[in-house]
Amino acid sequence: MxxxxxxxxxxxxxxxxxxxxxxxPSSGMREAMAAAPLGDDVFGEDPTINELQRRAAELMGKEEALFVASGTMANLTSLLAQTRAGDELLVGRLAHIVRSEAGGVSRLGGVLATIIEQDLDGGMDASAVAAAVRTDDIHQPRTSLLALENTHNFCGGAALPPARMRELAEVAHAHGLRVHVDGARIFNAAAACGCSAAELVSEADSVCFCFSKGLGAPVGSVICGDAPFIAECRRVRKLLGGGWREAGMLAAAGLYALEHHVExxxxxxxxxxxxxxxxxxxxxxxxxxxxxxxxxxxxxxxxxxxxxxxxxxxxxxxxxxxxxxxxxxxxxxxxxxxxxxxxxxxxxxxxxxxxxxxxxxxxx
Ligand SMILES: Cc1ncc(COP(=O)(O)O)c(C=O)c1O
The missing domain is CATH 3.90.1150.10 (Aspartate Aminotransferase, domain 1)
Structure with missing residues (x-):
């Protein structure tokens, strides 16, 4: 209630x-938070955060993970870690990154966000992605990243199935782009598609998801990807002022949510x-x-x-x-x-x- x-x-x-x-947070979640073993996470010494990151990476089928304060910070950190100033990001018109994140990737990353028309299923036409990629030309920005969102908030919680996720990631990779998935509600997508979250993001280079939405934790999101990418995210998170210390109490809420609130x-x-x-x-x-x-x-x-x-x-x-x-x-x-x-x-x-x-x- x-x-x-x-x-x-x-x-x-x-x-x-x-x-x-x-x-x-429920009383069970609050108890888990109060009991969490803690350490300084900038030193990589918070055991509860380390456990949360291990578990998140495992669930997404990725090598490593990084715990951050919010979905917006997770997206921004992921985008900045995979682009240089002057690069171009391809992103759907209705994406949360476009509509609700204060233009951070452009303001802080100097990245040009080019809008791709959005399909109502929350995806976009693979041929539109291919057509938007620039040629290698000194006049043009480098198109370097495609961002997807699943489930899609402003497409009414639409869940993009694994085949569509793969199709879009493959076209991006074929053109030399990396692929980021804003999976704020990726477990909702997995439940709707009857598959694992890892299956949905198997082709993605980076994925983030939130503990503070359907999973019911008070704070926190996590970024998952390969080890060099997560190392770069750790640097970017610091740059954004997001290097936190004994934040294991928040991670404990995330661990509790993964155990009790996914099913x-x-x-x-x-x-x-x-x-x-x-x-x-x-x-x-x-x-x-x-x-x-x-x-x-x-x-x-x-x-x-x-x-x-x-x-x-x-x-x-x-x-x-x-x-x-x-x-x-x-x-x-x-x-x-x-x-x-x-x-x-x-x-x-x-x-x-x-x-x-x-x-x-x-x-x-
Ligand atoms: C799809 C999506 N991505 C990212 C975010 C940002 O999350 P936060 O509010 O934790 O910054 C939201 C928030 O509602 C969202 O719906």
Missing amino acids: SHAEPADGLDGRAIDFRSDTLTL RLADDHANARRLARGLAELGYPIRPDEVQTNILLIPLEATEGEPNPSAALRDRLAEVGVRTSPIGRTQLRFVTHLDLDQADIDETLERITAAGIVPNGASR
Whole structure:
């Protein structure tokens, strides 16, 4: 059940679908954090971090791993470690790296990010990737890296299957590019595809994933790849001010999450589909069979009378204690997670039904 505070002006508590980052550590996780053996990680001496990195690398089928503070830091560190200033990164239009990471790779890395049109499955057309690669010419930037995202946040939690991941990595490699995977929710993708996370990233040169999203830890992400790449990431992490000391308490939360919260991601996916079915019955423009993981994006239409329908619907839902996040003006996002159970989904649908809330802020 959600730990959220009571909703304003409402008897019940708020049911919070804004993000899967909102989860609070359980008592079991807090105990594991308190009991963690610690050391200075800049010296490589934190045993809990070392164990987390070993386990993460093993799960991704990579040689080594590096624990960092956030998904944004994991992506930025991975991108900077594989590019030089003046290089070109190929990345999908809707990628988190493009939309939600403050342009870090360009600002801090001097890297040109060239946008590739995004397919709704969260990938992109392999021929578009091939066509975007520059020729070897002194006038041109060097195209050196392709970034993929799986699951894909702004494609509604779409899970790109292993064959598509391989196809895109192979075309990039054939053109001499390296491949990074923003796998913030890679275990959600694996659960949706019925494969291991390692299978999804077998061709990738680097992958990062987050402990602080569906896995329910308070902080932390990890980068995985071969030993020389991780050595370079360690240097870049230091440059970014991310060399931390006795951070093993945070790593303990990550280890706990890997042990207890991976299998249960399927519950979040079932809850998202249950919510989608209920919303579709109420007239929300969503196809429940298209919900693959824990993210639901409701498409909305801007009109002259309602130029910002996502904020309007968010506000209307908040009045009945259902919290959501607008993605731009024309999409509203619901994310299911560890702190929401099936009863919360049913309660949400009851509240929305009772208040007669339908898209564009109108009441039935
Ligand atoms: C796909 C994806 N990548 C990276 C991030 C960044 O993670 P953080 O918020 O920990 O920086 C997010 C955050 O939601 C995400 O959805």
